[in-house]
Amino acid sequence: xxxxxxxxxxxxxxxxxxxxxxxxxxxxxxxxxxxxxxxxxxxxxxxxxxxxxxxxxxxxxxxxxxxxxxxxxxxxxxxxxxxxxxxxxxxxxxxxxxxxxxxxxxxxxxxxxxxxxxxx
Amino acid sequence: xxxxxxxxxxxxxxxxxxxxxxxxxxxxxxxxxxxxxxxxxxxxxxxxxxxxxxxxxxxxxxxxxxxxxxxxxxxxxxxxxxxxxxxxxxxxxxxxxxxxxxxxxxxxxxxxxxxxxxxx
DNA sequence: GTTATAGGTAACCATCTAGTTACTTATGGA
DNA sequence: TCCATAAGTAACTAGATGGTTACCTATAAC
Numbered sequence: 001x002x003x004x005x006x007x008x009x010x011x012x013x014x015x016x017x018x019x020x021x022x023x024x025x026x027x028x029x030x031x032x033x034x035x036x037x038x039x040x041x042x043x044x045x046x047x048x049x050x051x052x053x054x055x056x057x058x059x060x061x062x063x064x065x066x067x068x069x070x071x072x073x074x075x076x077x078x079x080x081x082x083x084x085x086x087x088x089x090x091x092x093x094x095x096x097x098x099x100x101x102x103x104x105x106x107x108x109x110x111x112x113x114x115x116x117x118x119x120x
Numbered sequence: 121x122x123x124x125x126x127x128x129x130x131x132x133x134x135x136x137x138x139x140x141x142x143x144x145x146x147x148x149x150x151x152x153x154x155x156x157x158x159x160x161x162x163x164x165x166x167x168x169x170x171x172x173x174x175x176x177x178x179x180x181x182x183x184x185x186x187x188x189x190x191x192x193x194x195x196x197x198x199x200x201x202x203x204x205x206x207x208x209x210x211x212x213x214x215x216x217x218x219x220x221x222x223x224x225x226x227x228x229x230x231x232x233x234x235x236x237x238x239x240x
Numbered sequence: 241g242t243t244a245t246a247g248g249t250a251a252c253c254a255t256c257t258a259g260t261t262a263c264t265t266a267t268g269g270a
Numbered sequence: 271t272c273c274a275t276a277a278g279t280a281a282c283t284a285g286a287t288g289g290t291t292a293c294c295t296a297t298a299a300c
Contacts (some may be wrong), residue, residue, distance in 0.1 A: 006134075006136070016123040043291085092195035161258095162241080166260075181295080186266090186267060187266060187275075187277070189277070206249050
């Protein structure tokens with residue numbers, strides 16, 4: 001997965017309507033946009049644009065059948081990101097307070113207000 | 121983590137300059153923006169705006185010390201997303217070809233051009 | 241064949257993004 | 271003190287995003 005594809009996938013996920021849409025499609029494979037419309041408060045065209053973003057990112061697959069277009073969730077991009085991020089930041093996640101420790105142990109730490117809350 | 125915070129984190133990751141910046145900060149805890157400037161081809165102000173997005177998303181922590189501002193990677197938001205997404209889509213990832221199977225086995229599958237490549 | 245319905249285009253709008261240059265502030269060091 | 275340097279502000283730009291309404295196309299159903 002190249003950088004531009006990563007951009008597209010993360011951008012697609014950076015909107016709560018699109019995340020909901022993706023969740024619904026994952027939960028109901030083969031559903032159509034009209035069937036999901038009731039779950040949203042935005043217009044059909046607005047929803048269709050969100051769907052297009054998910055399609056462009058490869059997170060949803062569609063095949064036109066007659067006048068309907070059933071939708072399918074594609075887990076592969078999320079899985080790839082999950083694995084890559086997991087590998088890249090495994091060391092950090094092994095001890096998530098490591099960074100806080102490093103920050104607080106700076107010589108001038110007494111002048112800052114960095115607390116555990118700031119990291120959550 | 122609420123929906124708006126998710127928006128912020130995903131949006132922050134949806135740009136290759138910001139991902140590079142985050143990786144560099146993670147690799148060099150306590151570094152400053154000026155030190156990282158050489159790695160980028162954009163202006164200092166452009167870079168500073170990207171940093172602000174990472175700060176807003178809680179992915180980077182900063183504490184001003186004198187005229188410098190050392191930067192620290194905060195793994196918590198990524199970890200939370202990693203875990204949540206992992207839980208939510210575990211079933212899909214257990215057999216990632218399940219959706220392709222469902223799509224291809226539709227009655228009208230002969231009229232479509234859905235291949236494994238489309239899912240990658 | 242008419243009509244209801246699922247989907248798709250076009251055009252528009254306000255706001256946000258990603259970048260720039262120019263200028264200002266604050267601090268560490270000679 | 272004076273100067274170099276790290277950081278921050280202000281103002282501007284082109285283009286993307288997120289939304290709308292109005293209209294068009296295709297197909298299923300009666």
